[in-house]
Amino acid sequence: MAHYPIDHSDVPIRLFKSGFLEFFTHISPVVVVIIWLPVAVAFMALEVLSGGYAARGVGYLVGGFFVGVFLWTFAEYTLHRFLFHYQPKDPKWERIFFLFHGVHHAQPQCKTRLVMPPVVSIPMAFIMYGIISLIFSILLGLPHWVFPVMSGFIVGYLFYDLTHYATHHFPMRRGIWKYLKRYHMQHHYKTPNARFGVSSPLWDVVFGTKPAD
Template identity: 45%
Template sequence: MSNHQPSRTHRVDESVRLFKNPILEKLSHVHPIVPLLVWGPVAIWLLVRAVTVHQIGLAGMAVIGVAGLLTWTLAEYLLHRYLFHFEPKTDLGRRFIYLFHGVHHDTPQDKTRLLMPPAGALPIIAVLYLMFWLVLPYPWAEPFTGFFIIGYLIYDYIHYATHHFPMRHPLLKFLKHYHMRHHFSDDDGRYGVSTPFWDWVFNTYPSKPEKPNRG
């Protein structure tokens, strides 16, 4: 069992103070609409450039779109499993992991900490963009990054919805119950949020049949 189970010292909907510095504390919170307003235009700009400047056709955009979205789902899984649920040996390491993800397990219904604040996402996106430029041939890095960001936004809002909306559609209801079990039953598995696909691939999908959930 990882050390990310709720500590039971806070209400699940409570907001825990992370920083004494008021500026850092404010930057650790984010209104749910902010990631869309920040990253949506970036993704659109990259995709528009791909079509108008680099003149990539529909077939090329479709292929790179599938690649970008699929790569995001893999990144989502790997980050959640190996970084966010990493169990460090030092106090500094535990503090780092708590800031990134442990606080979410402590207070999973805190609306202001369900999505990544732009201050934290910016350096990550910048590093990934550079990596895509180094790996992908010109000019494919731009549309790939655009679709990757779209995948990230889809994940962000599915994650938010699983915590705060009923999600009555069968597929969305499945995702909600799947993620809630990660929080409240056993967090050593079910690392996918927008899809359980990589849990199936890497055998972290629950092996026991799941009981119906009325939530």
């Protein structure tokens, strides 16, 4: 992704001439919670209602949930580093990647462009459901893990999106919250090609994209 001059004005950068299309580039974090929290609950509820836990115990429900959260942290890192920060050679593709993520780096404090809009998150959720189903149901032979893992994955995503919003607009002056805010601000203003983790620096440490300072 190219580096853009930072704009701190209160007027959002317009991405489309069409007002209809422009509307879908803005979203409140409240909408994200309204959409995805019920989905996360529904995935877990469907597995509980299937009755599988009666024979297997609740351990796989809890284990699957936390595996899903863990998988999200990896997805968060890889999407941010390799997709959102991808630098295409074709100027036409550069425009598309600017819509994805470049606009956020150009105007990092724009309140309505800090969480993922449904036009992006919903297709991605279907893709991830397919991948998780393939891994757990077909490759590992654990179909009963799919719904708990998806529940945890979505909760991990929610935590990421809300944490991202908070790092830009909440004080976050103590403990881990202060650390995460500083970490993400350094990504924007100091090392845009490093510190790709938002909710966790784990994979930056693993893959060497966490600077020493």
